[in-house]
Amino acid sequence: MSQTISVRCKLIVPQELRQEIDRTLQGFADACNQILDTAKREKCWNTAKLHHLVYRPVRAATGLKANHVCQALRRVISNAKAVKQVHKFRPTSLTLDARTFKYRESEQTVGVTLLSGRVWLKLKIGGYQIALLRGQAPTSATLSKTKQGDYYINIAIELDTPPTGKTPKVIGVDLGRRDIATASNGRSWSGEHIQAVRDRFSRVRAKVQSKRTRSSRRLLRRLSGRERRYQTWLNHNISKTLVRDAQAIGAALAFEDLTGIRERLNQKPRSKTERRRTNNWAFYQLRMFVAYKAAIAGVP
Structure with a gap:
């Protein structure tokens, strides 16, 4: 048995990369909104069918990588299932998968694929996060930007859980x-x-x-x-x-x-x-x- 949790880590982002990250976040939000508009117009909420409708036009309009578009599609569908009314997406987060995200434990850095390609960013974390990430090989994460302008990455990891068994207490x-x-x-x-x-x-x-x-x-x-x-x-x-x-x-x-x-x-x-x-x-x-x-x- 295992439990998936999210480890929130602050990113050290050089000034020259901030604009590129913001541009990618905006492109991801634009992709989500374009997919949402198409889904509402075509009344299509099936992931496979919607993929064929939006993949090429969204990539052409936003310049996003293929996996970014696929993740934007998954986010729109999952949000539609979770809430009755999906509102407009804002450029505050970017969903990453195994092809767009990489974690290096030895250097405490993460590789994130942006519009211009992959960049490596250092993590600013303490002993708690280091202990949770030790020996892990995460394959998914979410990059986010706060209102204060700081950048964070939530890394999804699997933790083994001991069997609970029975207890009289x-x-x-x-x-x-x-x-x-x-x-x-x-x-x-x-x-x-x-x-x-x-x-x-x-x-x-x-x-x-x-x-x-x-x-x-x-x-x-x-x-x-x-x-x-x-x-x-x-x-x-x-x-x-x-x-x-x-x-x-x-x-x-x-x-x-x-x-x-x-x-x-x-x-x-x-x-x-x-x-x-x-x-x-x-x-x-x-x-x-x-x-x-x-x-x-x-x-x-």
């Missing part, structure tokens, strides 16, 4: 708004402080949005994603603690089943504030974080 985890997570071993993460932070994010967003000035729009862009990053950080911390506790005593983890909880709650009369507070915590993300960490640690 179980740590039950109850989920809720008052306490984000309460474990049967006594661990608890109070929702009071978390709720205060989320309410503050909401008030600031509402205040900035009401001004509708150029400076307020810039501020809104800086605030964008801050609450999501806070949720992700906290869910990672909760999941690490739960898995570590279960591994220490050889116990399994059992989560409360929240399937359909939002639909049931939204049928009840509630204020706008209460609806927002109930609906915007990422419980599914927390469960997914626990799932992959538990698989690596051998915790059922």
Whole structure:
């Protein structure tokens, strides 16, 4: 058994290569948007059929390599399956495969194929990433650019997972708004402080949005994603603690089943504030974080 995880590594990009990377990211986004427009117009979401429709015109229009076009096609199809409405793609990331990506452990560098050809970039990583990448031969990655202008590469690796087996011990985890997570071993993460932070994010967003000035729009862009990053950080911390506790005593983890909880709650009369507070915590993300960490640690 194995578990696929993504190792996020910062790239050291020379100034002379930044424009070429940006040009490739823009070309990849243009390819995705052209493929999406064709799929909608032809009402075709079959990968093989859509490939024959878009491959040549997209390559001619964007100048991308063959594998870049194939990856753009896969991204459009996978996004269409994941969400009901696919919006316009932005030049923020580039999907790479075995033909467009190479990792050299001895030099801690990665080879990335751009519009002009392959370039080698150094990784700026610490001991955690080095340990995860040791002995690996990854064949896929995603190059991305942040709002601050930094470049990162998420390298997909396979980790062997120990067999879970059976255990008589179980740590039950109850989920809720008052306490984000309460474990049967006594661990608890109070929702009071978390709720205060989320309410503050909401008030600031509402205040900035009401001004509708150029400076307020810039501020809104800086605030964008801050609450999501806070949720992700906290869910990672909760999941690490739960898995570590279960591994220490050889116990399994059992989560409360929240399937359909939002639909049931939204049928009840509630204020706008209460609806927002109930609906915007990422419980599914927390469960997914626990799932992959538990698989690596051998915790059922």
